[in-house]
Amino acid sequence: MEVETPNIFLTLLAFLILIGTLVVVHELGHYLVGRWFGVKAEKFSIGFGPQIYGRTDKRGTLWRVGALPLGGYVQFAGDMNPSSQADESWKSLPKAERNQTFQSKTLWQRALIVFAGPAVNFLLAILIAMAFLLAFGKSVTPPVVDILQPNGPAAIAGIEKGDRILSFNGREIETFDEMANEIVMIPGQRAVLEIERDGQKLIKETDVAVVEEVDRFGNEYRVGRIGIGATEVEVREVGLLEAPWAAVVQTGNILRQQMIGLGQILSGRRPLSELGGPLKIAKVSGEAMSMGILTFISLAALISINLGFINLLPIPMLDGGHLLLYAIEAVRRRPATPQVQEWAFRAGFAMLVGFMIMVTFNDLASFGLFGGG
Known part of the structure; x- marks a missing residue:
């Protein structure tokens, strides 16, 4: 709605x-x-x-x-x-x-x-x-698959419930959200996952599906999905000494996603129409x-x-x-x-x-x- x-x-x-x-x-x-x-x-x-x-x-x-x-x-x-x-x-x-x-x-x-x-x-x-x-505090979702879309990209690639994601496209994964943020940025591309299953490490390759999403204000977005999820969420306190570095990492991850997005637009993998300007920022500002x-x-x-x-x-x-x-x-x-x-x-x-x-x-x-x- x-x-x-x-x-x-x-x-x-x-x-x-x-x-x-x-x-x-x-x-x-x-x-x-x-x-x-x-x-x-x-x-x-x-x-x-x-x-x-x-x-x-x-x-x-x-x-x-x-x-x-x-x-x-x-x-x-x-x-x-x-x-x-x-x-x-x-x-x-x-x-x-x-x-x-x-x-x-x-x-x-x-x-x-x-x-x-x-x-x-x-x-x-x-x-x-x-x-x-x-x-x-900081919400932490362990990268353990407990939702698997039947016949989705991950299921076709051989991912199973209970698998722990160790890395995504060579990038070490500590939380499920880290991987989800990576997937969102690469719709239509190929991804390599390293998983742990029953104590063994396996490599799985999957296509990233392109999904058109609409937010509560009717804005449309083109994002990547592979059909997996994790529901276990842990909220833990972040101490005063830990917070600065955690904030730097969080900011760095956002900056990295912006660089990836710009690179995809320049290389033609994402359409120029995804670039927004002052009018779009004004609209999103009012919504926020x-x-x-x-x-x-x-x-x-x-x-x-x-x-x-x-x-x-x-x-x-x-x-x-x-x-x-x-x-x-x-x-x-x-x-x-x-x-x-x-x-x-x-x-x-x-x-x-x-x-x-x-x-x-x-x-x-x-x-x-x-x-x-």
Whole structure:
């Protein structure tokens, strides 16, 4: 049974809270590390476009809110454009002012300032995961099969009830959920399972079935299934010393799934239509908010990981593009020429515009605008 989609006001409010918070966190990463290295931030903006609120602090930083709340940025002294090319006039500044510019810092310092944005996105997700683990404990489902779909992929491959899964596609399995998360990501592919049965280790190969699922709001998803399940669930407390590493592992697993998903889309194994954009995020934000604050916070952690991952892609105009240019500079012992940087960032801008058009088209199609949703 489908649940009524949240109204437009709740959806918009949830989206603005989600994106606003994650953008502030991301840009604060850049700001704080830049400040640590003595770089002056001239402007910290939440949103783009005309300023609707602004205040300059005692350090000379303008804290502003733009009319378009879809993003944000921090502008450092000497960092004059999206490709980090500064006006040459910064070199003629008095020494004290020149030393506060972004361009005056060493290569590794600039790289750390850029990397800090995605890093704090991952850190936020880890902190949220820690809080959930400490508050609710960790649910553990032993990887022992006690549900087997007759004539399903696993049954055809020779899996039996009582089998313990030891590894999945070469990855060691400690809980059933770990394997389920792997299976979901590879619909239509082949999988190799190592199992233990009566003290013996066996290797089984199976196809992963493609299943179309619909959530409570009517959203459709394409996932993998092999027709097995486990029902025994153990909830155990997670101590304060254990929680940080458990949260890191949990965040790392989500990041790994996102990397696998992107790789599948780029290789053609998953359709481009599965990529979503701001409209889809807004819809999911409203749905999560309607299901409760804990669900909304969980979504924030997931989107934060996604934001950090996307920003690390080696595409000019993204943080990963800056880091790629810094890596080239480290190898060449000198920066790329201004012309090369300018063309790289033009290409990056074109890629991002094309990507936004595509995901917006996907979003509208998923809403049924073109008759295919």
